[in-house]
Amino acid sequence: MPRITIVSALLLVFGLAAAGSAQAVDVEKTFKFYCAQCHGLDGKGKGPNVTKDFATTPRNFTDPKEMNKLTDGDIKTAIKDGGPAVSKSELMPPWGKTLTDEEIDALVGYIRKLCQCKGKQG
Numbered sequence: 001m002p003r004i005t006i007v008s009a010l011l012l013v014f015g016l017a018a019a020g021s022a023q024a025v026d027v028e029k030t031f032k033f034y035c036a037q038c039h040g041l042d043g044k045g046k047g048p049n050v051t052k053d054f055a056t057t058p059r060n061f062t063d064p065k066e067m068n069k070l071t072d073g074d075i076k077t078a079i080k081d082g083g084p085a086v087s088k089s090e091l092m093p094p095w096g097k098t099l100t101d102e103e104i105d106a107l108v109g110y111i112r113k114l115c116q117c118k119g120k121q122g
C-alpha cells in the first residue's frame with residue numbers, strides 16, 4: 001500500500017519539524033510560506049516569484065543600510081497594509097487580512113534578525 005507509506009512518511013517529516021523550538025519555527029514558517037516567494041528564503045529579495053517583469057525588486061532584508069531607514073512601525077505598516085501604504089510598490093501585497101497582529105509583530109522581529117539592525121527609532 002504505497003499511499004499509506006507516503007502519508008506516514010509525511011507525518012514523520014512534519015512531526016520532526018514540529019518538534020523543533022516552537023516559536024522560532026513558527027515565524028520562520030510564516031515567512032517561508034507567505035514572503036519567501038518574493039523576498040527569498042534568505043530575505044535577500046530574490047525569491048522564485050521575482051521575474052524580470054517585476055518593476056520593483058523586493059526589499060533585501062539583509063541590507064542594514066536600507067533597513068535602518070525604517071522604523072519597526074514602518075515595517076509593520078508595510079506588511080499589514082501593503083507597499084502603497086508606505087509609498088512603496090503595490091507589488092508588495094497587504095497581509096492584514098491574512099495574518100494576525102501577533103504574526104506580523106513576529107515577522108517584524110524576524111526581519112530585524114535578518115538585517116541584524118535595530119532600525120530608525122521613533
Ligand code: HEC
Nearest residue numbers: 034035038056057058059075078079083088089091092107
Ligand atoms: C508578490 C511578492 C511579494 C510578497 C509575497 C511579499 N512581498 Fe514584501 N515587498 C515586495 C516588493 C516588490 C517590495 C518593494 C516595494 C518597494 O520598494 O517599492 C516589498 C517590500 C516589503 C517591505 C517594505 C520595505 C521597505 O523598504 O519599506 C516589507 C517590510 C516587506 N515587503 C515585508 C514582507 C513580508 C513580511 C511578507 C510576507 C508576509 C512579504 N513582504 C511578502 C514584494 C512582496
